[in-house]
Amino acid sequence: MIPEGLCYTKDHEWARVDGGELVLGITHHAQxxxxxxxxxxxxxxxxxxKAGDALLVxxxxKAASDVYAPVASTVAAVNQALADAPELINHDPYGQGWICRFKDWDREGLKSLLTPEAYRKLLASESA
Amino acid sequence: MTTSIRQTPLFACHQALGARMVEFGGWMMPVQYEGIQSEHLNTRTAVTMFDTCHMGRFYFSGARALDALSGLVSQDLRGMRDGVCRYGFLLREDGGILDDVIAYRFDAQRWLLVVNAGTREKDRDWIVPRLGADVVFEDASERQGKLDIQGPRALELMSAVLNRDLTELGYFRFISLTRNGESIVVSRTGYTGEKGVEVYLGADRIAAFWAELLRVGVKPAGLGARDTLRLEAGLPLYGHELSEAVTPVEAGMERYASKAEDFIGRAAVTRRLAAGAARRLCGFRTGGRQAARAGNTLMADGRAAGIVTSGTYAPTLQCAIGFAYAAAPLATPGARVTIETGRAPLEAELVRMPLYSAVK
Structure with a gap:
């Protein structure tokens, strides 16, 4: 469950470019x-x-976990449906479970995120 | 003190179901199978089973068994009839809670004490030297297993499985029966706030019994759901709400430690009752989903006024709930408090527990 066309972080977030905005969520593995x-x-x-800032929880x-900003950015929108239905992240982490959208995001910074292949290797090394 | 982590006789069953395992009280236990939320709701709406083989089971027998236990357990045991179980405490001389236990009376000369997993060795070391020579003690925790079957369908389903009507068995009553040549014990007890039973049977038979229950549609539930269920049901957990640092008076449970007969800790409990506790255990609930966690600080009028001992999101109530020790003047249902979480502070209301009960 590591879709192509997304960027990933070592903290198990995904980011997707959508028009001029960047969409953020957490990965299937994370949920x-x-x-x-x-x-x-x-x-x-x-x-x-800034990149790496604790953005939300x-x-x-059993626990609370930080989600970090993948690149320098400004929050443009949040997925209000999660307020009453956080389980959307469990059911559909890459779709209805998106968390927020950014504007004015750092396009150069995006290049330092993980490719699907690199994220797959990270998961393999973490489970090894 | 052993440091190795133990496995229950159902360990392979949990692995076969893909359970997520965690260490709890010195044991590797399933925290969840499908998910805490669905296991919680299955227990509230149908029937689930929990591996509770990790809990300690001590048997006592002999003409002096009742006298010996009466001096150790805070609850009145002499007033119990055969087939009755009762909740109580093991206390230190100073009233500190060594453990919370359930005593089962088979007959005047044969008793069972069910204790917590993490306190089993400590309890044994406390109890055995205080029994006297003519009481026979057996720690049956290894040879005997235990399963809790809980939920609105539990009694009807277990009546069919055990070929014995359990629907008329009273709350905190138990029976012994023979099944496949083996003697098993079934009590109308549990830790979920639902109707249900706890079943005691041989450790070598319990995996087969687990498989049989799976076949008739009982879903497994793990420690995660056990925790959210017991919190809704207002049941304390040793190591969180109860510890050697508190007496039954702080825990608001003095009714389980107020018998006329002497027992270890009685004088201390009486003194504490007369002096009044400086803090009292309270339930709390918030209006939202964000949970308070053990160790969070309770604030009232801008001052620290207590500490959270357990907290979670409650799936049935659909809000965050928990237990906290609050300064005595504050500790009344309806009081408004703020809980410092290290993030956004939470507004909460102190409440009388339980917030959910369907046991009777």
């Missing part, structure tokens, strides 16, 4: 490791972040 999500602390629209029954 599986976290288990049933119970709460998503969505970021404020307009929040300006997802909670499962």
């Amino acid at each position: 599986q490791a976290l288990g049933d999500l119970t709460y998503v602390e969505l970021p404020k629209i307009g929040k300006v972040c 997802v909670e499962s029954h």
